[in-house]
Structure formats: C-alpha cells, structure tokens
Amino acid sequence: MRIDVLTIFPKMFDAVLGESIIKRAVNKGIVKIRLYDLRDFTDDKHGKVDDKPFGGGAGMVMAVQPIYNALLSVTGKTSKGNKGVKKDLKVILLTPQGKRLDQGLANRLAKCKHLILICGHYEGVDERVRHLVTDEISIGDYVLTGGELPAMVVIDAITRLVPSVLGDEDSSKFDSFQGGLIEHPHYTRPRIFKDMSVPEVLLSGDHDAIKKWRHKEAVKRTKERRPDLLKNKN
Numbered sequence: 106m107r108i109d110v111l112t113i114f115p116k117m118f119d120a121v122l123g124e125s126i127i128k129r130a131v132n133k134g135i136v137k138i139r140l141y142d143l144r145d146f147t148d149d150k151h152g153k154v155d156d157k158p159f160g161g162g163a164g165m166v167m168a169v170q171p172i173y174n175a176l177l178s179v180t181g182k183t184s185k186g187n188k189g190v191k192k193d194l195k196v197i198l199l200t201p202q203g204k205r206l207d208q209g210l211a212n213r214l215a216k217c218k219h220l221i222l223i224c225g226h227y228e229g230v231d232e233r234v235r236h237l238v239t240d241e242i243s244i245g246d247y248v249l250t251g252g253e254l255p256a257m258v259v260i261d262a263i264t265r266l267v268p269s270v271l272g273d274e275d276s277s278k279f280d281s282f283q284g285g286l287i288e289h290p291h292y293t294r295p296r297i298f299k300d301m302s303v304p305e306v307l308l309s310g311d312h313d314a315i316k317k318w319r320h321k322e323a324v325k326r327t328k329e330r331r332p333d334l335l336k337n338k339n
Contacts, residue, residue, distance in 0.1 A: 106216065106268050107137045108260060111175045112224040113154055114253055115140040117237060121257045130270045138260065143167075146174035148222050164228030172223060172234050187263070193218040196238045199252030199259070202226055202243030206259060214259070215266035222259060224252030285334055287327045289319040 110118065118140055121127065130136040144152045148170055155165040176196065195217050214220065223230075223238065235241070244255045263318065265271055292303040306318045327334050 106135070106215075107139075107219045108217075109139050109141060109179050109221045110256055110260075111141050111143055111179075111221065112225065112251075112253055112256070113143050113226055114224075114251065115142050117253045118257065120259070123229055126270060127261065127264050130267065133269075135269055136264055136267060141175055141179065143171045144176055147171040147179065148174070158228065162228070163303070166228050167226055167234075168229040168236075169231040169233045172230070173237060176221065176237055189199060194221070196217070196221045196223070197240045197242050197259070198223045198225065198230065198238045198334050199255040200244075201243050201246070201248050203243040205246075206242055206244050206255075206262065207248075211259075211262040212266060217261040220263075222252075222256045224249040224256050227331050239276075243335060284323075285337065286323040287331055287334070289322040289326070 112118075122131065122138055127136070127138075131138055144153050147168070149155050153168075154171045155167050158166045160166070180194065182197075194315050195214065197220060199222060223234070242255070242259065244258050249255065292307060296303050297309070304318070309315070326333075
C-alpha cells in the first residue's frame with residue numbers, strides 16, 4: 106500500500122510514523138508513506154497556501170491551487186471524473202463534513218493500493234478542492250485545528266489491517282467493532298491481583314469453552330456500553 110499525505114505541517118507526523126507498528130510496516134516495505142509540504146506547490150512567491158475568503162468572514166481559507174498542483178505532481182491526474190484516475194486510488198479530504206470513519210470504512214480503505222490524504226487547515230478549504238477528491242472523511246463530530254491528526258488516525262487505523270503488518274494475522278480480526286461487537290475482556294499474569302482473579306474458563310485450556318465465553322462477554326459488554334451497535338446488527 107502507498108499513502109501520500111498533503112499537509113502544511115509534515116513534521117507533525119514524525120512521532121507517529123517513526124514508532125511502533127507503522128514504523129515496522131514502513132521498514133518492511135509493506136506500506137509506503139510519503140509526506141508532501143503544500144508550501145512547495147504554491148504559486149505564491151511568499152509561500153502562502155491560504156487567503157481571505159470571498160464575501161468576508163473570520164479566518165483564512167486554504168487555496169485550491171497548491172492542492173491542485175500537489176495532486177498533479179503526485180498522480181498526474183486531479184479530478185475524480187477523470188477516466189485516467191485508477192480505480193484503486195482514493196483521494197481523501199479530511200474534513201468534519203465527511204463520512205465518519207468507522208471500522209467498516211477502515212477495512213475497505215485497507216484494501217486500496219494507493220491513498221492520498223489531504224489535510225485541511227484554517228477555516229477550511231476552497232470549495233473547488235472537493236472536485237479534486239474521491240472521498241471526504243471525518244473522525245468525529247468535533248472540529249480540530251487541522252486535518253493532520255485525523256490523517257494520522259486514518260493511517261493508524263488502516264495500516265494495522267494491511268496483511269502481514271501485524272505479527273499475528275488474527276489480532277485485528279477480533280478487535281472491537283470488527284464483528285459489530287466491543288471486544289471481550291483480556292487478562293494476563295498475575296492470576297490473582299488484590300483479590301481480583303482471572304476467570305477460571307481462561308485457565309481451563311478448553312478452547313471451545315474459551316471462545317464461547319469471549320463471545321458471551323463481548324455481547325454483554327456491547328449491551329452495556331454500546332447498545333447502538335446491536336441495533337445496527339439487526
């Protein structure tokens with residue numbers, strides 16, 4: 106998988122991309138992640154990527170030209186209506202107005218060969234940017250300073266789903282939300298901690314019994330904490 110990120114703050118990604126699972130995936134060549142500074146693509150001699158909005162109003166708006174130039178440089182194509190754009194390429198604008206990211210969407214994105222993430226900033230982006238993208242994604246009903254943190258969330262959520270990234274391929278299969286349920290409880294040593302003990306079934310060695318217990322606990326926990334997920338399953 107290849108992920109390209111268009112941003113005005115590429116250094117914000119250093120810690121996230123340089124640690125843990127994402128770092129290992131990049132080092133193994135399973136995932137390729139490239140960062141592009143939008144300031145390198147502006148036509149403004151002062152390196153500006155934003156401007157005042159037509160019609161007045163507070164704040165600044167990211168201009169369409171730098172984003173257009175960056176997309177043209179990265180892909181050679183810029184419009185979702187262009188027949189030359191490959192089907193396995195998704196150009197994603199991170200925006201509060203987009204479709205909310207969930208596990209199902211993460212699973213679908215993880216199957217793509219090439220993703221381009223556009224990080225908005227300031228008061229938003231020039232509306233014409235929306236004609237250059239294939240998808241718009243939000244990570245929740247709240248507003249952040251920019252699209253960098255949402256882009257990191259998207260990268261983390263999908264990278265761990267790419268085959269061979271996790272050491273155990275079953276690890277992601279039983280994550281919360283994968284089967285429409287919250288994940289079952291987990292325990293490790295010590296067996297007893299301050300009068301709190303590990304359920305006996307987990308010590309039994311009976312794999313069928315353990316599987317049934319985990320499913321039962323997942324359903325119970327989902328009913329208690331996220332009953333809306335069970336409604337969505339019906």
